[in-house]
Amino acid sequence: MRVxxxxxxxxxxxxxxxxxxxxxxxxxxxxxxxxxxxxxxVAAAAADCSAAYRIEQKLSTGTTWRMCWRYEAKSGLxxxxxxxxxxxxxxxxxxxxxxxxxxxxxxxxxxxxxYNDVTDYNFGxxxxxxxxxxxxxxxxxxxKVPETAPADSNVKGMCTTTRxxxxxxxxxxxxxxxxxxxxxxxxxxxxxxxxWYEYMTEWRFSDDGTVNxxxxxxxxxxxxxxxxxxxxxxxxxxxxxxKATSHSHNVFWRLDFGLDxxxxxxxxxxxxxxxxxxxxxxxxxxxxxxxAVTKELAGDAKNMRWWRVVSATGKxxxxxxxxxxxxxxxxxxxSGRSFTQHDVYFTEYNKCEMYASNNPLNCxxxxxxxxxxxxxxxxxxxxxxxxxxxxxxxxxxxxxxPMPVHWQGFSIAPRDVTAMNPLTPSALKDQNGIPRNGG
Numbered sequence: 022m023r024v025x026x027x028x029x030x031x032x033x034x035x036x037x038x039x040x041x042x043x044x045x046x047x048x049x050x051x052x053x054x055x056x057x058x059x060x061x062x063v064a065a066a067a068a069d070c071s072a073a074y075r076i077e078q079k080l081s082t083g084t085t086w087r088m089c090w091r092y093e094a095k096s097g098l099x100x101x102x103x104x105x106x107x108x109x110x111x112x113x114x115x116x117x118x119x120x121x122x123x124x125x126x127x128x129x130x131x132x133x134x135x136y137n138d139v140t141d142y143n144f145g146x147x148x149x150x151x152x153x154x155x156x157x158x159x160x161x162x163x164x165k166v167p168e169t170a171p172a173d174s175n176v177k178g179m180c181t182t183t184r185x186x187x188x189x190x191x192x193x194x195x196x197x198x199x200x201x202x203x204x205x206x207x208x209x210x211x212x213x214x215x216x217w218y219e220y221m222t223e224w225r226f227s228d229d230g231t232v233n234x235x236x237x238x239x240x241x242x243x244x245x246x247x248x249x250x251x252x253x254x255x256x257x258x259x260x261x262x263x264k265a266t267s268h269s270h271n272v273f274w275r276l277d278f279g280l281d282x283x284x285x286x287x288x289x290x291x292x293x294x295x296x297x298x299x300x301x302x303x304x305x306x307x308x309x310x311x312x313a314v315t316k317e318l319a320g321d322a323k324n325m326r327w328w329r330v331v332s333a334t335g336k337x338x339x340x341x342x343x344x345x346x347x348x349x350x351x352x353x354x355x356s357g358r359s360f361t362q363h364d365v366y367f368t369e370y371n372k373c374e375m376y377a378s379n380n381p382l383n384c385x386x387x388x389x390x391x392x393x394x395x396x397x398x399x400x401x402x403x404x405x406x407x408x409x410x411x412x413x414x415x416x417x418x419x420x421x422x423p424m425p426v427h428w429q430g431f432s433i434a435p436r437d438v439t440a441m442n443p444l445t446p447s448a449l450k451d452q453n454g455i456p457r458n459g460g
Contacts, residue, residue: 092148097144102119114281123392124273126361158182208224238426273409286404287333348434350410350429350430366392369403
């Protein structure tokens, strides 16, 4: 699906012409979303997060999410100062200092091509215009994309809207009264074009405090990467002459947690072990152990293993330390490069370490260029979390044309951020600690 890449000069000119044409044209199509076609384009975000760079959404279930945003040429959309305020909390609870895409690594199975789409091809510079119908019920913000040609390329490229996500909970009480609620999400997304791919980057902020981060690849299969044999391609089209070359998408996210406004969180790893039933027991036993992650770590997901980042200062009303748990999504680990061989990395904050591979910033002579090299035994005082989710794309007939979106991603879920379910109905608010099927 990959086009043979242009030179940097050709690429810059092509992006400039494409974005200029899109910015100049009217947004077509009717829909319930309102595109801010008359609003002045915005540039780099102000440090104080002025109104133009602030996102604040109170969902119908009572939860409010607040954050700032800015846009860069490589990672694209960067979200900062993310806070969550569910019903009953007197003030916002800070969750993240910042969150962004830190790399999209695309190696081909035949070994002929390998790309770092964020750092080598300025993923952010490929922002495309969205039509109102693509942002139902929401708003499309105009972004002044940096490092494009011409320099004033303005793109109607960021959608903020809300979506239903199905049941938030359901419980039938002893008196047959049913408590149920339909969950709501704040959805923020952009579409960035790199070669033949169009990457849809979604950030979903749920009313229960969960944050879902996903990248979906769509667009077109590359017309150039064909004729791969020996198990490295799949026949597309009539017969078996044209075999689309298989390849991987290894997406990295960089999360800088700031729970309760402090960057000094701690990291914990949990592992559970199932043992055979002991004499007289009805079933097996399962013991969970906690390991404090005090130094930088390259971690691997295993059955019944998970991690959480714990607040250094904040506790919920039950006196339990607030934390966020990493919830991995489906992944296919790519073993071809050292930086893709682990599922998660915890590193000590370094302002120069911003991209998971081929880091273009000058961090000093001999400083490693990828995240695996940054795990070197430092004590974690300000942990940064890097999450790697892989997808091995073996093309199929249904991938043309256009190609259906294939998604990869993960979530962070609140663990003890609030003393009870943040959406608990008022009739059940007294049921904390001793479960009862109330009514």
